[in-house]
Amino acid sequence: MQLQLATWQEVERYLQSSTGIILPIGSAEQHGPNGLVGTDAICPEFIGQRLGEAADAMVAPTISVGIAQHHLGFAGSMCLRPSTLIQLIRDYVVSLSRHGFGRFFFINGHGGNIATVYAAFAEIHSEVSMLTRDSKRPIRCKMANWWDSKGVRTLQKELYGDDEGEHATCSEVSVTQYAYPDHIKSANFEGRAPAYNGIHDADDYRTRYPDGRIGSLPSLSTPEAGKKFVEASVTDLTETYRAFLVAD
Secondary structure, eight states: GGGGGGGHHHHHHHHOEEEEEEEOOOOOOOSTTSOOOOOOHHHHHHHHHHHHHTTTTTOOBBOOOSSSSTTTTSSTTTOOOOOHHHHHHHHHHHHHHHHHHOOEEEEEGGGGGHHHHHHHHHHHHHHHHHSSSSSSSSOEEEEEEEEGSSHHHHHHHTTGGGGGGGBBOOHHHHHHHHHHHHOOOOOOOOOOOOOOOOSSSSHHHHSTTTTOOOOOOGOOOOOHHHHHHHHHHHHHHHHHHHHHHHHO
């Protein structure tokens, strides 16, 4: 069930049986010549909605902009400051916890978010710990990267090997092609992109990786492969989410 497509009465009924909620989080940044700017938000949102169906879980609105300052040399990329994203996550969690949600399962689509999301979790748990009264709403937060499960990693190696790359990867572009087949882009590629060799500021990124890719050849991406990645991720994350709901 998607929170934004539910009534408040439906949310109240849901909370009678579960306090878990899935929160997709991503980024708005360039993804090479044939990757959509919204790739890192589309992937966790699309997978998160299907995870919600598989696990009978509520799914919150996607946090679509994240930590992407090094991509700002490419048109269309957007970025939040780490302090802004920390406060945004905090406000999402605190708002929902007021209603009785207690298990917050973030599905992440962008590697650049990881450190900041964990910092946000630390801020939230510190805030609860420092209350001068007993908290009647225990909060647990967990993050899972959609691409980082055993099933997805196995598929990446089987389908693409070293061509998978590190940014504008074959797998993530494939997922967006499956999610939005009417928006598949064609582009000319001159082989695999340069391998990772450090990143500093936005201008440095543009110089090192001129077309935005890092080590990838996403001309190999297909919607058929995207379907396989979605199914593998949902299978793995369903198990992870259910375990999180009952963990101490």
